[in-house]
Amino acid sequence: EAGVAQSPRYKIIEKRQSVAFWCNPISGHATLYWYQQILGQGPKLLIQFQNNGVVDDSQLPKDRFSAERLKGVDSTLKIQPAKLEDSAVYLCASSPLGAPSYEQYFGPGTRLTVT
Amino acid sequence: RKEVEQDPGPFNVPEGATVAFNCTYSNSASQSFFWYRQDCRKEPKLLMSVYSSGNEDGRFTAQLNRASQYISLLIRDSKLSDSATYLCVVEGSGGYQKVTFGIGTKLQVIP
Numbered sequence: 001e002a003g004v005a006q007s008p009r010y011k012i013i014e015k016r017q018s019v020a021f022w023c024n025p026i027s028g029h030a031t032l033y034w035y036q037q038i039l040g041q042g043p044k045l046l047i048q049f050q051n052n053g054v055v056d057d058s059q060l061p062k063d064r065f066s067a068e069r070l071k072g073v074d075s076t077l078k079i080q081p082a083k084l085e086d087s088a089v090y091l092c093a094s095s096p097l098g099a100p101s102y103e104q105y106f107g108p109g110t111r112l113t114v115t
Numbered sequence: 116r117k118e119v120e121q122d123p124g125p126f127n128v129p130e131g132a133t134v135a136f137n138c139t140y141s142n143s144a145s146q147s148f149f150w151y152r153q154d155c156r157k158e159p160k161l162l163m164s165v166y167s168s169g170n171e172d173g174r175f176t177a178q179l180n181r182a183s184q185y186i187s188l189l190i191r192d193s194k195l196s197d198s199a200t201y202l203c204v205v206e207g208s209g210g211y212q213k214v215t216f217g218i219g220t221k222l223q224v225i226p
Contacts, residue, residue: 035216040123042202042216043159056213091158104214106158 004107018080025094035091121217138203147206
């Protein structure tokens with residue numbers, strides 16, 4: 001079974017530029033999560049989708065971050081404009097509908113460096 | 116107080132040693148608890164769930180103390196391959212089960 005796919009794996013941008021990350025969850029997984037993991041910290045949930053609806057985006061900095069999940073499959077996370085403090089690994093995870101939240105399968109992440 | 120607190124370590128232990136990590140949580144209504152493992156520069160992976168009655172999987176034992184609001188992970192006979200960061204995860208109550216990750220405890224097993 002294919003895992004969660006993410007691209008790009010690495011991205012370096014200058015502050016105030018824009019960037020977008022892509023995630024393709026495990027086939028059939030209805031729930032998709034985006035996390036931000038800053039070096040030395042645990043993953044912080046940015047947004048959670050169930051199919052193409054948003055379940056929780058309370059920790060998403062909506063002035064600069066946006067995410068969408070069209071057709072309830074793959075998803076994109078965008079940052080515009082980026083700040084130095086956005087340097088982090090952005091992890092996408094998915095889980096099957098009906099599974100407890102903990103059964104999350106993570107992708108390899110996108111490592112973002114903002115200079 | 117943070118929702119989930121862990122000692123970031125690092126815990127440096129020799130091979131064969133027994134090591135234990137604790138994790139405290141602030142929300143007494145939390146329903147479910149888990150340990151994830153994260154290798155350096157890799158994604159987190161579920162290690163085990165934590166049940167009220169305790170949970171054992173080979174060399175790993177997880178326990179929950181609701182009265183004191185902490186969970187623990189015990190690793191016996193440590194292997195070099197156990198070197199990783201161990202993330203405590205707490206799931207809240209209510210219709211939407213929010214999951215919160217701790218900062219993680221780094222374990223380094225030394226030959």
